[in-house]
Amino acid sequence: MTLTLPALPPFSLSSVTRSHGWLRLAPFAGDEEGTRLSRVERLNSGRMVEIEILEMNGGVTVDISGNPSQTELDEVAEKVTWMLGLNQDLSAFYAVARSEPKLAQVEDLAQGRVLRSPTVFEDVVKTILTTNTSWAGTIRMVEALVSQFGDPLPQDPSRRSFPTPRQLAQLDVQALRSVARLGYRAPYVLELARSVASGDLDLESLQTSGDPTEQVHGGLLSIKGVGAYSAANLLILLGRYDHIPVDSWARKLVSHEWHAGEPVGDAEVEAAFDHWGKWKGLAYWFWDWSYQAGG
DNA sequence: TTCCAGGGGTAGA
DNA sequence: TCTACCCATGGA
Structure with a gap:
């Protein structure tokens, strides 16, 4: 099954996928040029699908494995729209960027969108796993979480989804340390997963929240394992650019x-x-x- | 062996 | 608010 999704112009799939390193983190996969983006996704229905995103004129096409229902297609469309920021309007940014030679490329290359995970939860976990480690370490830790605790794609069990808050919440710190090698980050990820799984913390509402940025910022900083760098990084992923992730x-x-x-x-x-x-x-x-x- | 990597929590001032 | 100290892990 194939979906066609339009994007507000200007748009470039490779500019989104190459906006930072997220393309290298499981379960994202893609080619070097960033013109193809795929991942395994667990839908609300429980169905496991592989989605593959390709650029087309004015947007993207999304191939979905299996025979999904209309409800499932709608869910995929919503997730892809969020991941790629298809409806983001950055014309005001381009207007000010024109005056800066160092940013002269952004409009021509359709830069400005930043690749997101389908859930804020996944992006918070991944951001915590970028702190005080090498990039290779981040790749290793995320890969371990996916391969050990994610759900397998039936037709190719070597490919898995990112674990849900519920799946991580039922683990213990020792498992996250010894199996995923998260080190001191293990209790942070576990506490986060448990508070999201229990409903105490609603991260996904941040995708559409109209709350003031400083309020969102404060909420992110209250998550253990999220400091100034991580909070600023996450705000950018949420489309709020008031802080710089100073690292x-x-x-x-x-x-x-x-x-x-x-x-x-x-x-x-x-x-x-x-x-x-x-x-x-x-x-x-x-x-x-x-x-x-x-x- | 030592150092440190795209930081953050905590105690103590 | 600011500083010192610790944190697990893996690679150089």
């Missing part, structure tokens, strides 16, 4: 660009992008993208 890379970027290679602190990073106002997080994100790409 060692951000300090390196700002040091190189504005401080002649001298070490800088968090205040200098914030100051460097402050004039971008509500777009500062996005300006940093794609400035950094350009910097890493060799610009």
